[in-house]
Every structure is written in structure tokens, then in C-alpha cells.
Amino acid sequence: DRNFVYGKLGQIQYSCLFPQVVPITFNTGESYIKVEGFMVPFMNTSFDFRTFNEDGLLLYHKFSSAGFVQLFLEKGKIVIKFQGSNTPVVQLEPFDQKLNDGLWHSVVLVLQTNRIILSVDHIPSITTRSFEMFTGQTYLIGGGYHGMVGFIGCMRWIYVEGRYVNVETLPPEKVVKIQDNDITIKACQMIDRCHPNPCEHGGVCRQDNIDFYCDCALTGYLGGVCHVPRHPLSCSAYKIDNPKSRKADVMLDVDGSGPMEPFWATCLFPTEDQSQIIIHHRNEESTEVRGFHLPGSYIQDIKYDAPFEQIVEVVNRSNSCSQKLKY
Known part of the structure; x- marks a missing residue:
């Protein structure tokens, strides 16, 4: 008999009802919601x-x-x-992690007397300093403050001062939007334009709510999706852009936007209409060999600066090819 063990006051349910997840999407920077506060000396x-x-x-x-x-x-x-009562404005950036990766991140903000706690993905940052405050009547979530860019993305599990905010039941005057589709409730409407990755040759895809772009800085390629070779296809192509050059160390990309990596070579231009490619190797200096008296007992591997497949590509495009070894 539960009444024998303890008394009951009010309506009690012998179960744990967890709120249903109701996400909200802020589709524009001008949309936001207003949530009422309780005017207490702490904030959670x-x-x-x-x-x-x-x-x-x-x-x-x-x-x-x-x-x-x-x-x-x-x-x-x-x-x-x-900023608290009679204290200066303080700005903190406690985490190095970038959070605009399209994944869900949890945030907990607790303000108490002389104590500020900000947790991101269950990792807390605690600041202790002189600080007092009394919460106000209205929380602006997602935007609504003059001079600040509004949040564009999704939110869920919104709690203000310990109360769960059911965005489905907010009065119309608490949901601020210019057009009806500025806010979407009961759905997270975000388009991931970077999966699959549209950037070629290892380019890094970045995006916002409107478009994506490719960071081609470390790829050796240019263009919207890192497709255009950054380096010339041949010494002849280099000569077109550098007509006065007679000799230059050039990074060549012999297959253009294909899978082969670029490599360093020396371009020679003995005449105006003639070009030569020298692919260097790692044993161009003299090597003294001792102790190998029998024929064929010494083996020296020649490792060129370009892989074999690229050398074959260069040879197939050339009128002639020669290899010089001195011993």
C-alpha cells in the first residue's frame, strides 16, 4: 500500500514521461523565438x-x-x-572547436553569482569572477538582437530556466518571422551539399545554408570543384606563359585533372620552338663504391622524382627520350 509508506500531494504518475523531440529550423537570419523568463538570481x-x-x-x-x-x-x-551588475562587459571564447559542421551539438549555459559555466558537448568551461544578475522577462533564441546576424540552422531540446520549451505550443506572437517559411517546426530542414564530397582531388568542401565551395589550397588544382590543374601539362605549356624563360624548375601535371600527382622537373628551352624536360633522380652525385669486385655484385636503384606512370606519360608525348648514366 503506497499510502502506508508515504503521502501523495497532487497528481502523480508512476512512470517517466520524456518530452517528445520537436526540432525547429530557423531558415533565415531574421527569424527567432521569444521565451518568457522568471526573474530569478540564476540562469540555466x-x-x-x-x-x-x-x-x-x-x-x-x-x-x-x-x-x-x-x-x-x-x-x-x-x-x-x-555583463553583470556594476561589472564591465566580458567576452570569452572558451573552445577551439568549430561547431558549424552540420552535426548536433549540445550547449548548457549556467549563470550564478560569481560563476559562469558553459558546456559544449558535455565539456564544461568554468569562469569564476565577480558577477551578479537577476534574469529578465524575455529570452531571444535564434536572433532578434539588433546588429547581430541571426542563427540559421536547427535547434531541439530547448530548456529555459529548467523548463522545456515546446515550440509547437508557442503563441504566434512569440514566433517571429517575415514569411511563413522562415521557420519550420517539427523538422530539421538542412541540405548537406558536401556529402558526397563534390570537390575533386582531395579538396575540402565547406558550406552554408545557401551554397558550398571547395577549398583547393593543398590539392594542386583550381576551379569551383578543384578540377582545373594548377600546374602546366608540359614544358611547352609553361613556355606559353613564360616566353622569355630559358631554364626553369617547374612542377608539371602531365595528366591534367587525372589522378596522377604533379612532380618537379627542369624545363630547358634551347630554341624558341623546342623544349626539353629533365626528370631528376636522387643519385645524381658521384657515389664511391668499394668491396664489390665481382661483375654484377653491386646494384644501385635509380629513384626518379616522378613515378614510373608519369615518366611513361612524358615519354609517350615526346619526340625522343634519352637516359644518361655515368659509371
């Missing part, structure tokens, strides 16, 4: 978010006492900016 707010954009306001709250707190993304990193 948490949510999950995912985005491809580097910048965006996650949360803004003006205290009923003097001061405010701002949580936002800047160049992909999370930043907290706050």
Missing part, C-alpha cells in the same frame, strides 16, 4: 543545435538587473558575452 539554459553557417546569434537575454548575456557563433566557434 540548454539546447542542441546544428548549422553549416559560421556566424549566428544563438541566445540573447537582458537581465532585469543591469547587464545581459549573449551566446553566438563567430567563425564557427562559440562565444559568450556578458
Whole structure:
């Protein structure tokens, strides 16, 4: 008999009802939601978010006492900016991790007297300093603060001062949008343009809510998807762009946008219409050999600066080919 062990007050359910996940998508930087606060001397707010954009306001709250707190993304990193009663503005960037990778990230922000705790993906950053505040009446989530870029992406599991915010039941005046499709509820509408990776030759794909672009810096290629070779196909191609050159060390890419990697070679131009390619190897200096008296007892591997497949490609394109060995 449960009444014999303890008394009951109010309605009690002998089960654990977990809130249903109801995500919200902020499709533009002008959309946001308003959540009421309780005006207490502490703050406990948490949510999950995912985005491809580097910048965006996650949360803004003006205290009923003097001061405010701002949580936002800047160049992909999370930043907290706050001011308490009779204290200067403080801005912290406690984590090096970039969070605009399109994955879900959890954020917990706790403000107490002389203590600020910001946790990202269950890793806390604790700041201890002189700080007092009293929360205000309204939390702006996703944007709504003048001069700040709004957040574009998805949120879920939004808790404000310990209360779960069911975005489905928010009054219309609390959901701020210019057009109806500025906010989507009960869905996370994000298009991943980088999977599969459209960038060729190992280019790094980056994206925002509008488009993607390829970082081709370390690939040896150019263009929208790292398809155009950065290096000339041959010494003749190099000569076209450098007509006065007589000799140059050039990185050649003999198959253009194909799978072969570029390699270093020396280009010689003995006449205006003639070019020569010298592919160097690692044994061009003299090597003294001792102790090998029998014929064929000494073997020296010649390792060229270009793999065999690229050498074959060069030979097939050339009018003539010669190899010089001196011993």
C-alpha cells in the first residue's frame, strides 16, 4: 500500500514521461523565438543545435538587473558575452572547436553569482569572477538582437530556466518571422551539399545554408570543384606563359585533372620552338663504391622524382627520350 509508506500531494504518475523531440529550423537570419523568463538570481539554459553557417546569434537575454548575456557563433566557434551588475562587459571564447559542421551539438549555459559555466558537448568551461544578475522577462533564441546576424540552422531540446520549451505550443506572437517559411517546426530542414564530397582531388568542401565551395589550397588544382590543374601539362605549356624563360624548375601535371600527382622537373628551352624536360633522380652525385669486385655484385636503384606512370606519360608525348648514366 503506497499510502502506508508515504503521502501523495497532487497528481502523480508512476512512470517517466520524456518530452517528445520537436526540432525547429530557423531558415533565415531574421527569424527567432521569444521565451518568457522568471526573474530569478540564476540562469540555466540548454539546447542542441546544428548549422553549416559560421556566424549566428544563438541566445540573447537582458537581465532585469543591469547587464545581459549573449551566446553566438563567430567563425564557427562559440562565444559568450556578458555583463553583470556594476561589472564591465566580458567576452570569452572558451573552445577551439568549430561547431558549424552540420552535426548536433549540445550547449548548457549556467549563470550564478560569481560563476559562469558553459558546456559544449558535455565539456564544461568554468569562469569564476565577480558577477551578479537577476534574469529578465524575455529570452531571444535564434536572433532578434539588433546588429547581430541571426542563427540559421536547427535547434531541439530547448530548456529555459529548467523548463522545456515546446515550440509547437508557442503563441504566434512569440514566433517571429517575415514569411511563413522562415521557420519550420517539427523538422530539421538542412541540405548537406558536401556529402558526397563534390570537390575533386582531395579538396575540402565547406558550406552554408545557401551554397558550398571547395577549398583547393593543398590539392594542386583550381576551379569551383578543384578540377582545373594548377600546374602546366608540359614544358611547352609553361613556355606559353613564360616566353622569355630559358631554364626553369617547374612542377608539371602531365595528366591534367587525372589522378596522377604533379612532380618537379627542369624545363630547358634551347630554341624558341623546342623544349626539353629533365626528370631528376636522387643519385645524381658521384657515389664511391668499394668491396664489390665481382661483375654484377653491386646494384644501385635509380629513384626518379616522378613515378614510373608519369615518366611513361612524358615519354609517350615526346619526340625522343634519352637516359644518361655515368659509371
